[in-house]
Amino acid sequence: MRQAGRVLPEYRAKKGKMSLLEVSARPELCAEITLQPLRRMPLDAAIIYADIMTPLVGVGVELDIVEAVGPVIAQPVRGAADVARLRPIEPEADVPYLLETLRLVRRELDPAKALIGFAGAPFTLASYLIEGRGSRNFLLTKAMMYEAPDVWHALMGRLADIVTEYLRAQAAAGADLLQLFDSWVGCLSPADFREYAAPYSARIFHALRDVGVPLIHFGTNTATFLDQMKDHGADVIGVDWRIALDDAWRIIGHDKAVQGNLDPAVLLGPWPVIEAHARDVLQRAAGRPGHIFNLGHGLHPSTDVQKVERLVEYVREDSERRAMSRES
Ligand code: CP3
DSSP, X not given: OOSOGGGOHHHHHHHTTOOHHHHHTOHHHHHHHHHHHHHHSOOSEEEOSOOTTHXXXXXXXXXXXXXXXXXXXXXXXOSHHHHHTOOOOOHHHHSHHHHHHHHHHHXXXXXXXXXXXXXXXXXXXXXXXXXXXXXXXXHHHHHHHHHOHHHHHHHHHHHHHHHHHHHHHHHHTTOSEEEEEETTGGGSOHHHIIIIIHHHHHHHHHHHGGXXXXXXXXXXXXXXXXXXXXXXXXXXXXOOTTSOHHHHHHHHOTTSEEEEEEOGGGGGSOHHHHHHHHHHHHHHHXXXXXXXXXXXXXXXXXXXXXXXXXXXXXHHHHHHHHHHHXXX
């Protein structure tokens, strides 16, 4: 959940004046950037350097990733004709640079460490396509949902197919796990989530079952959806900080794994506050198998890297202590 390595000075140095999409076309550079956090900190996994918009670039959607703004779409999706233009993806032809990056990283990465492939979930991708950029209220997105449900469902269906093939290709190229980022779906009510968004994420997870790698479903503002998300076919459910980890896990069920859930803003505070919050997350996880310690959302750009390093060390020591006390 480093969204992004942008807090690392070595990332900024490698990226220079290039845009994220320019960097994306260079697999050696992307592979190096993917590995940068692991060269600094004893992390368990690397997440591939790409953006949630990468598959849409692959199928010809014109867009930019603007610094401090995020994705900006040249011609937002407004109706059925725009949806019809969204063609299926052929990953080897449409995003060859991404698959090459995965192969390069998997070759170089310590075999004991996992490589995470990812994609944006249909709702989050649809919201960027419709709004044209990030949004606070998602009013254009919701207007389409309510006003033109047939167009909405056609768009979500096409996105679900693109995401499925895109993730399948990442596993074939070396991803050990696949994560779906449903970042903005929390703007919906639980009933609208059930009707307008959940069927498409569920369709992706079920279609990927035969790939045989663990699947992570990440969302934010989804505390009131966890009772639904647990049944959508993912192995791990991401939890943000708006719900306590033990409460969330009880809803999700202890037969599933959870990821989370430190508020990334806590890292803007002094170390004793960070430590207290991290300890609370770990105590609520209570040493159960199946907790991936993580932030509830991405790092804020002004975060001091040294605090991140200290946090990783703290969590690492805690899990080693627990492993030792299990053995004795
Ligand atoms: O973090 C990493 O380096 C891993 C790769 C990664 C990026 N984007 C690269 C990136 C991942 C996992 C993402 C996911 C992503 N992108 C999400 C889902 C996760 C989440 O945060 O909810 C979303 C919603 C996006 C869309 C997006 N791209 C946003 C909102 C932004 C931030 C804009 C800003 O600067 O505040 C981006 C830009 C982006 N994507 C950066 C990186 C490294 C930072 C800008 C840059 O370096 O050019």
